[in-house]
Amino acid sequence: MKDRSNEEKRKHSDAYVPYTCYRCNIPDFFPSVPLHWHREFELAFIHSGNGEFRIGDSFIPISAGDIIIVKPGSIHSTEKTGSRKLIYDTIVFDESFLFGNHSERCYTEYLNIYNREDSKLALPIGRANPDYAIIRQCTEQLFEAAEKHSGEGDFTVKIKLAEIFRLVLESGMIETGHTYELASDPIRPAIDYIRNNYSEKISVDTLAGECHLSKSYFMNLFKKVTGTTVIGYLMQVRIDKACRLLANENMTASETALSVGYTNISNFNRQFRQLTGSTPKEYKKRK
Numbered sequence: 001m002k003d004r005s006n007e008e009k010r011k012h013s014d015a016y017v018p019y020t021c022y023r024c025n026i027p028d029f030f031p032s033v034p035l036h037w038h039r040e041f042e043l044a045f046i047h048s049g050n051g052e053f054r055i056g057d058s059f060i061p062i063s064a065g066d067i068i069i070v071k072p073g074s075i076h077s078t079e080k081t082g083s084r085k086l087i088y089d090t091i092v093f094d095e096s097f098l099f100g101n102h103s104e105r106c107y108t109e110y111l112n113i114y115n116r117e118d119s120k121l122a123l124p125i126g127r128a129n130p131d132y133a134i135i136r137q138c139t140e141q142l143f144e145a146a147e148k149h150s151g152e153g154d155f156t157v158k159i160k161l162a163e164i165f166r167l168v169l170e171s172g173m174i175e176t177g178h179t180y181e182l183a184s185d186p187i188r189p190a191i192d193y194i195r196n197n198y199s200e201k202i203s204v205d206t207l208a209g210e211c212h213l214s215k216s217y218f219m220n221l222f223k224k225v226t227g228t229t230v231i232g233y234l235m236q237v238r239i240d241k242a243c244r245l246l247a248n249e250n251m252t253a254s255e256t257a258l259s260v261g262y263t264n265i266s267n268f269n270r271q272f273r274q275l276t277g278s279t280p281k282e283y284k285k286r287k
Contacts, residue, residue, distance in 0.1 A: 019093035021146045026086040030243040031275040032079040034236045040092045042070040045139045049086035056182045066124035075184050089143050098161050122173045131167045138163045184225050198237045199261040239275045246284045253280035
């Protein structure tokens, strides 16, 4: 069982509405989605563009029409490839919304494969899947139902999710027996620490200590797993948070910089432009 004390703290759902839907647009909303994890399931439908979805140690090319399902606790990220914008809808939902009571027969004898630590989904769900047409139809219908913001809509979302999960399971897209350790597991505590303390001063020594690794080994492993340095990943997380604040909060660029951990505004502006292609002020005007 994974340590869940430091997972992403964003609130995706509650007891009244146990799911949340998002429209994502890379790079207009944020430059990428850095590595992270959460305890809910996630399902994403790609509307347009091309990208690369990472889940665990697998790097998966994605394009328009693809559907992705992420199990709880899976470390994952998304980035755009090519010149077109990557636009997709995603629903993040608590497993109780779909699975209900784990003592029920339908879970213990049928659906529990989704929560087994040794199970792996064959992704993406695309046109090569014989049930793709109906899975896509259910996916589009669940997002339409979610826009109703009503009990009736929630019930339809639940029905469509159940049908998708049934079709995925019966089409043989879930494999078992994957008991290997993921390369990302040893640095997971560092990723958690950065995502929960990005506004503070963070040292490599502190992160290596969180992972119980030597500083040099930690730095090499972190770059090997994430494809960037600790400083590079911290910058990605900070700029991602800054984009969300500029888009949704009434904050100036200077206030945003301070809130995500920058004390040097010039440095913030430079790094923001490096990742987004625009200044914070230009970015805010587009929203």
